[in-house]
């Protein structure tokens with residue numbers, strides 16, 4: 001047989017088989033998107049973002065409830081914020097159904113008594129504290145003003161996390177004002193030191209509930225959001241419900257050398273050696289694990305909603321995972337889903353222009369992928385630094401969270417999904433990995449159904465607002481936040497049993 005037909009036989013035929021398999025899988029890949037059951041909400045079942053509600057959010061932002069490090073915050077501001085909350089919701093705070101405890105001096109635990117003791121309580125979480133403000137001159141509005149400008153409320157805490165605190169309380173106040181009596185007992189847990197790991201706030205709340213033998217049906221805390229323009233190949237909004245949460249590892253790198261007079265430097269300095277170590281870490285990222293954890297579910301839940309090329313790839317991850325691994329590392333948001341991230345967040349050295357620095361110290365903040373271990377991350381750092389003069393110390397660590405159930409087998413997840421779809425009817429919903437950390441670490445013993453989701457919309461240009469400059473929330477998003485919690489409180493106020501969910505294709 002001549003070469004051409006033999007080549008065709010050995011290459012062409014297998015290639016054609018491959019093409020057929022890829023095409024068949026693409027066209028037959030299942031849709032995970034479902035439609036919620038009909039919502040019988042009326043016009044009265046709506047919380048408008050009225051002036052007084054916006055002023056309450058703005059007021060909350062004015063309290064400089066900054067957390068600096070574990071055990072070092074702003075107690076006076078927290079006490080003022082707590083008092084402000086008490087004054088802002090008179091029906092809630094005078095209801096015989098509601099009890100409020102101050103836990104750990106500055107955290108709040110509300111309990112709304114339900115009428116049906118056969119239903120396990122639900123727990124909504126958020127936090128009262130914020131991170132410090134940097135780059136103040138870059139802000140378009142004073143960071144603790146709560147200024148309303150161009151359809152936004154500006155300020156530190158507007159999306160992390162005072163919109164959830166105030167949005168949940170507004171929803172509960174609205175329910176109680178209308179005489180609603182919940183069947184399911186509801187806890188509202190507001191930690192005062194989430195930004196510094198919650199050791200004195202949420203941890204105490206978790207311990208208190210455990211000591212009381214409380215088991216909850218679900219926990220919902222801050223998390224990923226409704227996203228627009230962040231998922232490659234998807235034009236629609238995508239609401240990402242965190243069913244998992246990355247761990248973290250904070251590492252201190254230090255180099256000590258002989259100091260001395262700036263006029264007689266040695267060939268290498270502590271600053272130079274540490275700078276090289278940091279550069280090595282940034283040039284050699286932790287391994288790409290995309291596809292090995294819950295982030296794969298996010299992609300597969302969206303495959304049928306993607307543009308053709310992306311759909312071919314995501315419907316055939318058996319073949320194209322290497323392609324996905326490359327695509328997903330091209331931007332910070334998707335890269336954060338794909339691997340343990342490495343962020344050098346502090347670098348300190350030197351005391352005077354003419355003095356050789358005897359020590360240089362840097363802090364590295366890793367967020368650990370669900371399929372990675374703390375030790376593996378540390379081993380990678382040491383290997384990549386490859387310099388025994390650099391001391392590597394673990395400052396703090398947390399293993400990745402257990403993965404919560406999602407999809408049709410998880411009624412609590414479906415209730416969250418349903419509430420999202422009632423507020424964002426044009427949005428897709430998918431399970432995802434919370435790339436930041438939350439107070440839910442302190443609630444692991446209360447339930448296996450822990451979710452992280454904040455009902456506001458984030459686009460590519462908004463990611464930098466988290467802990468950054470010009471943190472803000474649109475008035476429309478705050479209105480949707482309040483109404484998300486209004487609907488969620490209704491949607492969970494029934495036995496949460498596995499229900500047959502209407503698939504698009506079934507209607």
Ligand SMILES: CCCCCCCC/C=C\CCCCCCCC(=O)N[C@@H](CCCCN)C(=O)O
Nearest residue numbers: 195196197223224225230231333334436437466
């Ligand atoms: C396929 C597209 C994927 C895009 C993913 C980007 C989605 C962006 C939406 C939201 C980003 C959420 C990150 C914000 C985390 C907020 C909570 C927080 O700040 N927590 C702190 C706790 C610190 C505890 C101290 N160890 C933190 O994570 O730093």
Ligand SMILES: [Zn+2]
Nearest residue numbers: 160161194222
């Ligand atoms: Zn937060």
Ligand SMILES: [Zn+2]
Nearest residue numbers: 131160195467
């Ligand atoms: Zn934060």
